[in-house]
Amino acid sequence: MEVTVRCHQCDSALPLRPDAESAQIDCGRCGQAFLLSFSDAVRADRQVDRCPVCRGGDFYLRKDFDPKLGVTIVVIGALISAGFYWFGLDLVAYGILAAATLIDLAIYSRLSDLTVCYRCHAEFRGAYERTAGAFDLHTADLLEPEYERQVGKR
Ligand SMILES: [Zn+2]
Numbered sequence: 001m002e003v004t005v006r007c008h009q010c011d012s013a014l015p016l017r018p019d020a021e022s023a024q025i026d027c028g029r030c031g032q033a034f035l036l037s038f039s040d041a042v043r044a045d046r047q048v049d050r051c052p053v054c055r056g057g058d059f060y061l062r063k064d065f066d067p068k069l070g071v072t073i074v075v076i077g078a079l080i081s082a083g084f085y086w087f088g089l090d091l092v093a094y095g096i097l098a099a100a101t102l103i104d105l106a107i108y109s110r111l112s113d114l115t116v117c118y119r120c121h122a123e124f125r126g127a128y129e130r131t132a133g134a135f136d137l138h139t140a141d142l143l144e145p146e147y148e149r150q151v152g153k154r
């Protein structure tokens, strides 16, 4: 599987593949060092059972979706649609707007889930079995400050 470490100092995404039991990586932008410890299940792409960054065991699932892409499609659709509306072709305009929304939905439903760590926001992509639940704000409120204290951000 691919693990994306989220730098807590500068918010950089640091993707890597676990091939050893432990590894040290340095953030390319701010130089923050991360000591990673991969469980057997993570290395074998079986299951995300323990986070290699913060050693936490609490995860949630979300769609592997870049929100910027979705917004771009809707904005482009709205611009083209506004052009047709200007020329009095409002039915065409509404059609294009509806099409842009449908394309967005189609992309969204075809996306696979990825697992995210509640504490440090590390992301896990791969063929492993999805066992985490949906995002829960209450859990995030409890666990995020725990990690921030751990890395000295609070
Ligand atoms: Zn950084």
Ligand SMILES: [Zn+2]
Pocket: 051, 052, 053, 054, 055, 056, 117, 118, 119, 120, 121, 122
């Ligand atoms: Zn973590």
